[in-house]
Amino acid sequence: MAAFGSFALLIALALAAYNLLAGALALRLIATGQQAPISPERLADTARRAGIAGFLAITAAAFALIWSVFTNDFSITYILEHSNRALPGLYKFSALWSGQEGSLLLWAFLLGTYGFVLRLTHKTDVKLYAYAGTILSAIQVFFLLILNFAAPPFALYRGAIPEDGNGLNPLLQYPEMVIHPPMLYLGYVGFAVPFCFALGALMMRYPGEKWIRITRVWTMVTWLFLTCGIFLGMHWAYAVLGWGGYWGWDPVENASFMPWLTGTAFLHSVMMQEKKGMMKSWNVWLIFSTFLLTMLGTLLTRAGLVSSVHAFAQSSIGTWFVIFMGIVLGVCIFTYILHRSHLKGEHRVESLVSRESSFLFNNLVLLTACFVILWGTLFPILSEYVVGNKVTVGAPWYNRVAVPIGVFLLFLTGVGPLLPWRATSFRSIRRNFVAPVIALWAAVIVCLAVGVNPWKEGSFSSGTFYALVSFAVCAAVMTAILSEFFRGARVISHQTGSNLAVATWLLTRRNTRRYGGYIIHIGVVIVVVGLAGSAFNTSQEQELGLGDKLLIGPYTLVQVGATQDSNLNYNSEYAMLDVYKGGKKQFQMTPEKRVYLVNDQPQTMVAIHSLPSWDLYVVYEGSNPSTSQPIIKAILNPLVGWIWAGVVILIFGTFIALVPSISPATASLRVPATRPVPTEPALKGGD
Amino acid sequence: MSAPLRVSFWVRKILGVEKVLRAPFISRTLRNEWDTKNPNSRTGRPSFWLKSVEAAVLAVAVCFSLGATDPGARYHDLNHRLMCTCGCSELLGECNHVGCPSSGQELAELNADMVAGMSDNQIFSAFSAKYGATVLAAPTTQGFDLVAWIAPFAVFAAAMLGTILLIRRWGGIAGAEAERAALEPVIDDPADRERRETIRRETGNDGGF
Numbered sequence: 001m002a003a004f005g006s007f008a009l010l011i012a013l014a015l016a017a018y019n020l021l022a023g024a025l026a027l028r029l030i031a032t033g034q035q036a037p038i039s040p041e042r043l044a045d046t047a048r049r050a051g052i053a054g055f056l057a058i059t060a061a062a063f064a065l066i067w068s069v070f071t072n073d074f075s076i077t078y079i080l081e082h083s084n085r086a087l088p089g090l091y092k093f094s095a096l097w098s099g100q101e102g103s104l105l106l107w108a109f110l111l112g113t114y115g116f117v118l119r120l121t122h123k124t125d126v127k128l129y130a131y132a133g134t135i136l137s138a139i140q141v142f143f144l145l146i147l148n149f150a151a152p153p154f155a156l157y158r159g160a161i162p163e164d165g166n167g168l169n170p171l172l173q174y175p176e177m178v179i180h181p182p183m184l185y186l187g188y189v190g191f192a193v194p195f196c197f198a199l200g201a202l203m204m205r206y207p208g209e210k211w212i213r214i215t216r217v218w219t220m221v222t223w224l225f226l227t228c229g230i231f232l233g234m235h236w237a238y239a240v241l242g243w244g245g246y247w248g249w250d251p252v253e254n255a256s257f258m259p260w261l262t263g264t265a266f267l268h269s270v271m272m273q274e275k276k277g278m279m280k281s282w283n284v285w286l287i288f289s290t291f292l293l294t295m296l297g298t299l300l301t302r303a304g305l306v307s308s309v310h311a312f313a314q315s316s317i318g319t320w321f322v323i324f325m326g327i328v329l330g331v332c333i334f335t336y337i338l339h340r341s342h343l344k345g346e347h348r349v350e351s352l353v354s355r356e357s358s359f360l361f362n363n364l365v366l367l368t369a370c371f372v373i374l375w376g377t378l379f380p381i382l383s384e385y386v387v388g389n390k391v392t393v394g395a396p397w398y399n400r401v402a403v404p405i406g407v408f409l410l411f412l413t414g415v416g417p418l419l420p421w422r423a424t425s426f427r428s429i430r431r432n433f434v435a436p437v438i439a440l441w442a443a444v445i446v447c448l449a450v451g452v453n454p455w456k457e458g459s460f461s462s463g464t465f466y467a468l469v470s471f472a473v474c475a476a477v478m479t480a481i482l483s484e485f486f487r488g489a490r491v492i493s494h495q496t497g498s499n500l501a502v503a504t505w506l507l508t509r510r511n512t513r514r515y516g517g518y519i520i521h522i523g524v525v526i527v528v529v530g531l532a533g534s535a536f537n538t539s540q541e542q543e544l545g546l547g548d549k550l551l552i553g554p555y556t557l558v559q560v561g562a563t564q565d566s567n568l569n570y571n572s573e574y575a576m577l578d579v580y581k582g583g584k585k586q587f588q589m590t591p592e593k594r595v596y597l598v599n600d601q602p603q604t605m606v607a608i609h610s611l612p613s614w615d616l617y618v619v620y621e622g623s624n625p626s627t628s629q630p631i632i633k634a635i636l637n638p639l640v641g642w643i644w645a646g647v648v649i650l651i652f653g654t655f656i657a658l659v660p661s662i663s664p665a666t667a668s669l670r671v672p673a674t675r676p677v678p679t680e681p682a683l684k685g686g687d
Numbered sequence: 688m689s690a691p692l693r694v695s696f697w698v699r700k701i702l703g704v705e706k707v708l709r710a711p712f713i714s715r716t717l718r719n720e721w722d723t724k725n726p727n728s729r730t731g732r733p734s735f736w737l738k739s740v741e742a743a744v745l746a747v748a749v750c751f752s753l754g755a756t757d758p759g760a761r762y763h764d765l766n767h768r769l770m771c772t773c774g775c776s777e778l779l780g781e782c783n784h785v786g787c788p789s790s791g792q793e794l795a796e797l798n799a800d801m802v803a804g805m806s807d808n809q810i811f812s813a814f815s816a817k818y819g820a821t822v823l824a825a826p827t828t829q830g831f832d833l834v835a836w837i838a839p840f841a842v843f844a845a846a847m848l849g850t851i852l853l854i855r856r857w858g859g860i861a862g863a864e865a866e867r868a869a870l871e872p873v874i875d876d877p878a879d880r881e882r883r884e885t886i887r888r889e890t891g892n893d894g895g896f
Binding site (some may be wrong): 365 | 768777778799820822824825826830831836838842843850855857
């Protein structure tokens with residue numbers, strides 16, 4: 001199977017190279033109108049078919065690796081290092097992305113899958129898709145070069161083949177880890193597609209903004225995958241790492257967050273280009289930056305540039321990525337300079353207080369947030385280079401610098417939709433902002449009344465202060481969004497005679513992009529409420545003998561047993577804790593600690609009891625070597641459940657935004673009956 | 688005069704709402720409307736706006752002029768500004784390894800330093816001298832480390848200022864264009880306008896209009 005996999009990768013490389021060269025030649029011939037022995041259109045089609053065949057070859061290679069994992073083929077070094085016989089079947093799949101070579105193969109496979117879909121749907125706009133497909137094949141060539149020559153996944157083990165493998169990293173032996181990395185990779189890899197469309201559209205000087213509409217679904221789906229990947233990662237960190245948090249500003253976490261920020265900025269600002277023909281250069285550079293940031297994230301993860309708990313071992317492939325990023329940046333700059341006249345905006349922002357400017361400021365804040373994270377991630381390297389002194393840039397720095405920017409971004413989320421296009425007036429500001437401002441101050445009063453007070457007991461808590469501000473801004477933004485729904489629904493209710501709930505549904509269906517976007521914003525607000533809750537975390541740590549009690553918040557945890565268990569994969573120790581509230585037993589929790597037999601690595605399995613108000617989070621930290629009694633850490637995490645609920649709403653909103661709008665029932669009223677309805681001109685896009 | 692009171696004084700001194708409205712980042716429409724509705728506003732100072740700005744600045748000033756004084760809160764605050772040195776990449780107060788060779792000792796040292804009456808900076812200096820600069824969870828505010836703190840806000844401020852100036856410039860150009868356009872015949876038919884917009888979006892030209 002190793003030979004089959006290696007051969008499949010070589011064929012895939014040859015096909016991708018043909019796709020690139022033949023595609024580029026065909027597009028060049030079409031652009032210059034030169035004569036050739038073969039028609040450029042046919043040549044371009046052979047390139048497209050080579051791309052499809054390349055996908056099949058990469059799929060065969062991925063299949064070969066999975067097959068080798070399931071058949072315990074330890075003659076392949078990668079399988080030996082990342083699997084073992086006792087590994088449960090579900091986690092055998094995880095072996096595909098648990099190491100450097102496998103995860104690069106996954107990357108190439110996903111890129112091939114995106115390319116396959118793109119090439120199958122090429123009839124949407126043949127020429128634009130040909131450009132995009134050719135650029136995509138260039139990226140594919142890069143990954144296949146690495147897979148064939150720098151990090152081959154089918155390299156054979158030299159020497160006597162061991163009976164069993166080294167096993168999978170225990171941190172990956174968790175159900176979410178079967179979904180989280182592919183989701184994240186789908187997001188990372190997916191941004192290559194809008195990048196290729198943007199670069200292709202610029203190269204061919206694509207007329208109009210239709211290419212944005214074509215790529216919108218790609219961009220949104222990719223963004224959705226990345227969002228899901230990031231939040232699944234947060235949930236995994238929360239449930240597995242056992243420190244009670246979900247985001248530690250680790251460089252690898254940051255690497256996934258940066259393209260998400262620029263991707264989010266792109267999704268907002270392309271609306272300006274689509275509707276008003278504005279910000280064309282800006283958008284092109286946003287998507288270029290997003291793709292380059294996905295590459296940078298991969299470089300950070302794999303080259304060992306920054307220390308991280310997630311990073312793969314240091315390797316030489318960092319150089320490959322640096323060279324590739326240099327080439328991509330060079331091509332982007334060259335193409336931009338060559339065709340920048342094509343990106344001249346048709347309108348400009350006229351007023352600082354308008355919908356257009358709110359989009360612009362939203363973009364600025366998102367990019368500033370991206371810069372802050374990039375700066376924080378790279379500052380240790382910079383410091384070491386400049387003053388020879390490595391420093392740590394951890395959570396306290398990010399909390400002080402990034403949180404205010406995040407709150408400001410949230411504020412803009414609420415303000416933007418309330419501003420009209422072009423310019424505004426005092427009257428409209430007063431009309432639109434009264435309710436949100438009242439909600440803001442009401443939230444402040446309520447928070448102070450229930451004890452969210454930053455100035456407690458003579459000291460000031462910046463965490464509580466930011467939580468107070470976040471709650472207040474969330475209340476204002478939520479009011480602003482709901483009032484938008486209410487205003488629109490009231491009009492439709494008046495027109496159709498339906499009740500407000502039905503009218504809201506109709507309103508959403510009539511403009512899914514706009515109201516889907518609002519639902520996404522509601523999800524974001526709910527996520528922020530959940531994040532703000534972290535300011536009120538409390539924890540207790542205690543050694544618990546049989547019958548001992550641990551008090552935390554309204555709960556009393558009583559140890560009723562501590563035992564051990566084992567299976568072929570791991571030994572485990574766990575404690576049984578009865579949880580009482582108000583003197584009544586509520587439920588039992590069993591936090592666990594596992595030690596995996598094959599590599600002797602420990603792993604915590606946290607017990608979590610979730611309520612809307614808080615999570616009771618219990619960690620079995622181990623047993624005291626002198627008394628053999630379990631040491632239990634209990635954390636009360638307020639509002640964490642809101643984060644996961646917010647994500648579900650956010651996903652729902654994205655699906656709504658992806659659904660095409662229905663035409664309003666009253667549209668015919670706009671056209672006088674005596675006039676013929678104007679026919680749309682026949683559009684062929686760029687072909 | 689305390690810091691918050693000084694801030695309040697300067698807010699009153701510097702910021703009348705009139706000046707806010709005259710600021711370059713406020714749109715012409717907004718200013719004109721205010722001037723129309725408040726003919727005497729050049730001399731008067733609307734107290735609501737003044738007090739709002741004053742209250743906001745005062746609140747921020749008060750927040751950042753206070754520090755943690757409760758010993759428990761200070762201990763928690765400090766152990767979340769130091770790193771555990773066992774290699775777990777966790778904050779000292781978050782390290783949850785039973786039998787961690789470092790966190791117990793570090794926490795004991797932190798406690799001892801607090802009992803000895805050392806200031807936050809003295810504690811950080813002592814830890815930094817013993818364990819190296821990486822024991823601090825965030826860069827200091829001295830030397831090159833200060834750049835870590837300044838750069839994000841400097842970039843943000845520069846970007847905002849640049850954008851504001853750009854929009855002001857565009858606003859001026861758009862105003863001039865609007866005046867010129869007012870002299871030309873206007874296509875009033877909404878259907879024609881809609882069709883023109885569609886053609887522009889789809890093809891990138893104005894459809895011959």
